[in-house]
């Protein structure tokens with residue numbers, strides 16, 4: 001990918017994941033700056049990756065070609081307007097990773113800048129196993145789209161969406177969904193403990209089963225996921241009873257309700273921030 005000078009505004013979990021992916025794949029550290037109000041996360045980034053750090057957003061932005069907007073959604077407006085008041089933003093590419101803030105709203109926050117790509121990554125990006133959805137308005141150049149796609153590909157798979165509203169679908173299916181799987185695993189671990197396993201063994205049993213199941217899905221793209229399920233489900237056996245219990249208790253409705261709740265919240269956030 002092109003090695004443009006890039007600044008991360010907000011040095012939290014997601015920025016650290018992306019920076020780690022970039023550095024691991026050879027992006028020059030002297031072209032990466034991170035900015036954050038408090039020092040500890042910056043110091044860790046400096047010592048782990050030798051990138052540039054600053055507590056002044058303006059300083060990070062000044063010399064950068066690309067600005068990654070990586071603060072919490074409720075802080076975005078204040079942060080962007082302070083930037084816009086203090087430094088020229090013309091000619092820069094903005095890449096937002098924030099949930100629930102549309103590009104038109106980001107443009108307002110940035111004093112009319114329109115060169116904005118919106119992305120939705122997830123926390124497995126920290127292991128290079130992320131999934132990121134991207135959207136760019138039609139006026140964003142092919143070169144800028146390519147840069148944004150290459151950037152997020154440093155930490156996993158990427159998928160572009162044509163309509164901005166589909167970013168909320170990405171949130172429901174991939175941005176938030178690691179937490180659904182954790183909730184499921186927590187419940188399984190608890191039940192395994194009730195059945196007599198100690199905490200660590202219960203965790204090992206469920207985590208290894210999940211990892212193996214995920215790998216089976218990835219390594220067998222020719223098989224529908226339902227076919228992989230069928231392979232586990234012996235006729236008259238144990239799995240059939242467990243799966244039947246899920247189905248009789250509305251697993252499909254439960255999952256679609258949860259995903260719709262995530263979309264609804266993203267839509268509410270778009271009005272709030």
Ligand SMILES: NC(=O)C1=CN([C@@H]2O[C@H](COP(=O)(O)OP(=O)(O)OC[C@H]3O[C@@H](n4cnc5c(N)ncnc54)[C@H](OP(=O)(O)O)[C@@H]3O)[C@@H](O)[C@H]2O)C=CC1
Nearest residue numbers: 010011012013014036038070071072073079097098099121
């Ligand atoms: N976590 C997730 O699963 C995902 C999160 N996102 C999005 O990523 C964004 C960041 O989330 P995440 O990394 O999890 O959050 P974190 O809280 O880990 O990181 C946000 C960082 O922003 C810093 N910050 C606060 N105010 C400012 C400011 N004015 N200028 C610069 N930096 C500031 C905070 O510093 P300090 O701690 O010192 O206050 C903190 O380090 C959010 O918009 C979220 O919607 C997107 C996809 C997935």
Ligand SMILES: O=C(O)[C@@H]1CCC=N1
Nearest residue numbers: 099122171175176177
């Ligand atoms: O919960 C959130 O709002 C963010 C966006 C996706 C994952 N975490």
